[in-house]
């Protein structure tokens with residue numbers, strides 16, 4: 001073993017700037033190991049310079065209160081790992097070149113933007129106090145009865161009890177008849193999309209996407225290695241003929257037919273049939289994202305596209321993120337019979353099966369009627385919020401904004417006249433400190449319209465009104481500054 005020299009005290013720092021308690025220290029480790037970690041941290045963070053002498057082991061033992069043996073062991077390890085060098089007779093020195101893996105740890109923290117909850121944020125929900133009370137009681141009861149069903153690996157599709165409750169809900173609420181065996185629980189719509197894409201598509205396969213559309217779904221599609229083909233949307237929904245012309249042999253189409261995101265149009269029956277015809281001819285599948293149909297304010301609920309197709313070519317995706325709350329992370333898809341085994345295998349390969357702890361409580365919510373009662377109460381609140389927001393924006397903007405009132409959903413679109421520069425909306429949004437989205441940000445290739453996508457669910461009406469007044473005021477100001485008069489869009 002190499003002899004550890006004792007440094008002459010004069011050139012070394014009298015006291016080393018050691019941190020023996022920071023996050024780099026392993027609590028409970030030996031004194032030698034902790035000292036080694038503190039020395040490494042000191043060297044790596046540049047508190048001592050390459051080539052600088054380290055104090056003799058005796059001095060460092062005195063400074064730290066550790067035994068000299070511990071100091072010698074720490075120095076030995078430091079030398080062995082290349083952080084220090086020893087010269088017999090001269091002492092121990094910080095290495096002239098610090099090992100690359102240690103010298104260059106990226107101290108910059110990754111920036112992960114926290115989800116926003118401010119004015120017009122999308123994806124907020126109101127949790128009715130009675131629903132929370134019911135949910136707590138159901139969770140409590142299920143936890144007290146905690147049994148073997150949670151102790152083993154389970155069905156990749158999730159609990160049959162919850163799948164059966166969802167099948168009942170889909171039949172009564174969406175006119176979609178399916179067997180619980182066709183349902184797979186997921187941790188939300190995007191998760192369902194990912195599982196299904198990985199089961200039915202090959203890398204580089206084309207997927208039609210609505211333009212404008214839901215940016216998160218588009219991202220999932222490209223993250224899965226598939227190619228998003230941007231198909232424009234008009235007042236009847238996805239322009240199927242354009243999809244056929246651009247990518248006739250795409251393998252799938254992702255659509256929001258009941259309430260197009262973000263424009264809010266409902267896909268007309270001729271378009272639905274046209275889309276299903278294409279899917280049949282092309283041997284493609286339609287991915288129906290039915291994200292907000294439980295929140296219908298006017299008229300009877302529409303049958304899901306999957307209901308029209310009898311789950312032959314359509315894969316239906318639903319979520320409890322809006323009907324209950326996003327943190328639950330429970331969504332589901334209903335699958336054509338022919339896809340059950342492939343999608344189940346893909347799920348097993350991805351993350352095996354869904355967490356079991358909350359499934360029972362969600363089934364209790366559905367089966368007890370607490371889910372439907374909650375929907376009825378929050379639907380009323382959201383309708384009031386929608387009306388207050390639309391009315392305030394229209395009035396306070398003096399005609400600068402046109403605000404079609406959506407007949408369902410949790411957001412609305414407020415638009416400037418199409419001739420207005422897109423920057424007007426960006427300036428107004430920034431000046432008003434509004435969240436929500438710029439309508440232009442939901443476009444890919446189609447000519448974007450100037451305006452906003454504004455969430456109204458889960459926001460208190462007085463705050464919504466105040467924020468709408470501010471946004472309308474800033475819209476008028478930005479419009480004036482752009483040299484365009486505020487006229488009805």
Ligand SMILES: Cc1ncc(COP(=O)(O)O)c(C=O)c1O
Nearest residue numbers: 188189190214261291319321331
């Ligand atoms: C169009 C659309 N689909 C689906 C969802 C729900 O996604 P998830 O269930 O993954 O939370 C949202 C949420 O905002 C949405 O806007």
